[in-house]
Amino acid sequence: MIRFELVSLGGVKFSDDVYEILLPTLDGQIGVLPDHMPLISAATHGVVSVRHNANDRDDMMDHFAISGGVVEVVNNTLRVLVDEADHADEISEAEAQKAFELAHKMKAEAKDQVSLEHAQSLVDRSAVRLQVAGLKRRHRR
Amino acid sequence: MANTITLKRRIGSVRNTRQITKAMELVAASKMRKAQEYALAGRTYRQFAYSLLTRLSAITEVGEHPLFVSRPVKNRLYIVVTSNGTLAGAYNANIIRLLTRRVLADQKAGIKTKAIAVGKQGAKFARRVEGIDLIAAYTEIPDHPEANDIRSILNTAIELFRDVLIDDVSILYTQFKSNLVQEATSLSLLPARFENTEEENSLNNTTFEPSIDVVLDNVAERLLEVQVWQALLESLASEHSMRMMAMKNATDNASDIIDDLTLAFNTARQAAITQELAEITGGAEAMK
Numbered sequence: 001m002i003r004f005e006l007v008s009l010g011g012v013k014f015s016d017d018v019y020e021i022l023l024p025t026l027d028g029q030i031g032v033l034p035d036h037m038p039l040i041s042a043a044t045h046g047v048v049s050v051r052h053n054a055n056d057r058d059d060m061m062d063h064f065a066i067s068g069g070v071v072e073v074v075n076n077t078l079r080v081l082v083d084e085a086d087h088a089d090e091i092s093e094a095e096a097q098k099a100f101e102l103a104h105k106m107k108a109e110a111k112d113q114v115s116l117e118h119a120q121s122l123v124d125r126s127a128v129r130l131q132v133a134g135l136k137r138r139h140r141r
Numbered sequence: 142m143a144n145t146i147t148l149k150r151r152i153g154s155v156r157n158t159r160q161i162t163k164a165m166e167l168v169a170a171s172k173m174r175k176a177q178e179y180a181l182a183g184r185t186y187r188q189f190a191y192s193l194l195t196r197l198s199a200i201t202e203v204g205e206h207p208l209f210v211s212r213p214v215k216n217r218l219y220i221v222v223t224s225n226g227t228l229a230g231a232y233n234a235n236i237i238r239l240l241t242r243r244v245l246a247d248q249k250a251g252i253k254t255k256a257i258a259v260g261k262q263g264a265k266f267a268r269r270v271e272g273i274d275l276i277a278a279y280t281e282i283p284d285h286p287e288a289n290d291i292r293s294i295l296n297t298a299i300e301l302f303r304d305v306l307i308d309d310v311s312i313l314y315t316q317f318k319s320n321l322v323q324e325a326t327s328l329s330l331l332p333a334r335f336e337n338t339e340e341e342n343s344l345n346n347t348t349f350e351p352s353i354d355v356v357l358d359n360v361a362e363r364l365l366e367v368q369v370w371q372a373l374l375e376s377l378a379s380e381h382s383m384r385m386m387a388m389k390n391a392t393d394n395a396s397d398i399i400d401d402l403t404l405a406f407n408t409a410r411q412a413a414i415t416q417e418l419a420e421i422t423g424g425a426e427a428m429k
């Protein structure tokens with residue numbers, strides 16, 4: 001087992017011993033299993049998935065939507081520092097969908113570089129949230 | 142009788158005011174508790190970021206990183222945290238006084254001042270004062286800020302610092318020392334600083350992805366972010382706490398006024414009765 005700690009500005013979001021964690025980093029998605037070698041990496045916005053036990057099926061995984069952050073693996077502990085982390089259960093799909101559309105609208109209407117960048121970051125953020133909310137729905141079936 | 146009627150009216154109006162201030166006091170108290178909890182939650186994050194930076198500094202020259210370079214200060218940026226509303230005691234006045242003092246000192250030293258204002262009160266002041274170049278005002282920060290709300294403040298500051306348009310960034314906020322003590326404080330954000338402790342170097346055989354520079358960038362920004370975040374939340378907690386105290390004082394004061402007015406009212410009423418009695422007995426005496 002490997003210890004997984006997910007820390008956001010709003011507090012500790014997850015802290016437990018788990019079997020596997022899938023993370024989005026700047027170089028692509030990585031999977032972290034117990035006894036991973038020491039690693040420090042930069043996370044990007046995306047979905048963090050946690051498999052609690054080796055035999056858990058994919059639909060039993062926990063999912064978090066994260067924005068960029070820092071990832072550290074040391075002494076069989078994975079620490080992820082992120083601005084925000086929302087568990088799938090905390091996101092309503094309808095709201096995420098609305099935010100996603102609004103962000104796209106803002107991007108289309110952006111007049112200067114600054115507001116365009118702002119809109120783009122909102123688009124990225126809401127896209128991830130929407131994705132996580134969608135994952136949750138699939139599991140209910 | 143006219144006197145007693147006006148007194149009665151005044152008592153009524155003060156009583157209404159007391160009800161309002163009492164309500165505002167209770168609202169502020171509950172908001173303060175929430176803000177305090179929120180501020181505490183960010184602590185773990187800061188500890189992790191610091192410890193990571195300290196360990197990074199052991200294996201790489203952090204001092205050469207663009208965000209850590211200190212250079213002679215010619216342009217200074219203040220992030221000024223105030224509230225949107227008033228009626229919070231000396232909350233805004235304290236920050237504005239601190240800002241004024243800083244700006245005067247900078248002017249003497251030939252340093253140009255730029256400001257980013259958080260909250261309407263600070264923005265109003267900075268706009269009015271000569272010698273402060275207000276580059277942005279954020280008046281839409283909610284009671285429960287999310288990381289997204291402070292993103293653009295940070296990005297602006299970091300960009301200006303990287304482009305050498307400013308050489309120093311400080312945040313002026315109200316430190317929440319306890320429920321009773323809050324202090325306007327200045328915290329230096331950029332150039333970023335770290336404590337060089339001789340911790341055992343556990344990063345020697347660590348892999349960095351994509352590279353150590355990118356990671357360092359990321360960690361430095363996280364650290365800044367958490368500092369701004371903490372300052373913002375402490376300010377929020379302070380604001381509510383000071384508003385609560387101000388409203389409590391107002392409520393107490395209203396109670397005192399009501400007591401005084403009631404006493405005056407009773408005296409006036411008693412005087413009227415006495416006078417009436419005197420008139421009746423006077424009349425009865427005259428009839429004899």
